[in-house]
Amino acid sequence: MRIIKSVAFGDWLLFTRSQPLPDFVNDQTHTDDGLMEEAGDGAECLREAKSRIRDILFSFPDGLRMSCLEDHYQMSCNERLPYLSLGFSSVETFVLHLTGDVLQVKYTGEGLKLYPIVPKQPDRPMGQVLYPADAVGPSLSFERVKLPEVPAGKYNLEIFVAEVYHPHKFWFHLVGEEYAEALEKLMDQMEVTYCTALGFKYRMPEATVQVGQVCACPYGEQGYHRAVITDVRPAPEPVKVFYVDYGSVGTVPRSFLRFLPLDFFRLPAQALLGRLANILPAAAEGWTREASKTFLSLVDQNRILYAMVLDRSPSCVSLCLCDTNGSTDLHVNDQLVELGHAVFRNQSMDAAEPAVEEVSRPVPLGPDSSPAAAVQRRPPSPAPLAELWSGHTTPSEIDRLLQETLGAPAASGM
Template sequence: MAPTTVAAIAPAAASPGGMQPPGMYPAYLQLASMTPPAVVPPAILPDGNTFCVCLSVVFNPSDFYGQIVEKANPTVKVLEDLQQNLNKFGSQSEAPVEEMVTKGSFWICRFQGDKNWYRAQVLDVLPGPTCQRFRVLYVDYGNRSTVLCSFLRPLPPELASLPACAHRMSLAYVGPKQGNKWDESAIGVFVKETGFNISLIAEKKGHRRAGFEDITEVVLWNRNGPTAVNINVVLVEQDVAVLKSAE
């Protein structure tokens, strides 16, 4: 799954999700209803006040995701091995019926961008005139999509044990210049300063909960050059963000 600045959108031409797919026999439904749903543990931050991170998805400076970069936590290798198994199970298993898919549940979900299968959590169930759609979060990267049931597959327990690899973050102390919405110029500066292929230092400054996710408020530093760069400050200096007033 390539790093991105936008959420993936499921194609409108995907097959209806409410119908029982070929090969999905009643025995499968009975087995699925008896099997406890798999649960992916939440992402775990390292101890201490700082951690190394490489951004994977950016929506705006208040809503972005990254993966931990640590010698003791080889995320890339772990995800490569996991990916092989997810693609295998995703291509060999059948889609569930809509009634089995509930808010908060975990599945293997196809990503429209690269056609691979990833671990995902259902954030919301959206009713429709002919079938339901499901808002999902790809828990190891941070992409979000709205998909049909035909994009989902059961997540085997052995592939659910690894904690989610994507950490949701928000820049501390800074906010949009006007209102609550970041403009494109601010997002552009943020992406330019952070990139998707460099290791950044995230300094923990706060924590909050939104829906099913924990959000860590951070100050981001780029220390790859001769001088450390405080990315939060850069946004203010380039006049695309303002300092938040003390609450």
């Protein structure tokens, strides 16, 4: 598929690859085919971008809106999506170029959404059983935990932060019996399974080590966690994985990979992606390491926080956070402004921002600070300053144009 404009600020026009272009298109425009794929530096840049985009999409099993891709690429890779340097005039045309081997595009009730393409598995030799009967096979993927529908403008959601990159990229857990407490019980069961001789039953043969495969693997010295393989290099190189319950990314030796029993697969992936609402980095170059460390210090030690949902998209939640564990309430968004790390700004989750310096660090889970044992806390005091700078997410221009052309889509669960 090719997507072009008849004039610089005109409507988008979509053509199949085999469809001849009208004369007015040939005369006034050029196609967005990407001109640097075969060049040396351009080819390496394209391969790196494809790998990074694939990693990002595997962290969103429910799909990522196309309008959010550029923002998430910047947050995850600490640089802007390089579509211009690769010969494309827009993110949309670059995305369409990747539909053959990296991603697929689906039009849903939430607009255009992107899903990773899982490489085709090699043919299994006849009679060879590679997957245990009670384990997750190659065609399954995790369901993401759903954020409850809560009234806007109130601190009515209890969470704790699991992984911090910077104030506009952190992963959090919901507090409750069906969320954090259920995950804690699951982790205990996984420890019993994988730290005994029973775990050898689930060792993964080399033929099953494939991108997209659900697995279990250690995270440092913290035992086995649920994960998805996101990148595989030639053996014996370690593989890259995404830990679905914490938002962490890591590399793991092949010998440490284990199949995940179906009983451990039923609980939805617990990590939800969040960002602090209505603030921007005070520094022109973006979030500094000091800002990220300060944010980490405000939310670590497994402390339970009250959250106010100000904006949400299928991939990210924009929050105001309040810590009521002390004698006075501490509004996290406001605190970053008061300390000089951020400024207030009316900003939607699709807005561009400067590149950032990330502090990729999981929040430590203390042995005596289980969320299941949380004490009763006061509701937070009202009206933090960040709450007053409310913003709204807007669809991308291509979403709007396609909806006008194709009509409003039917309701979809995708």
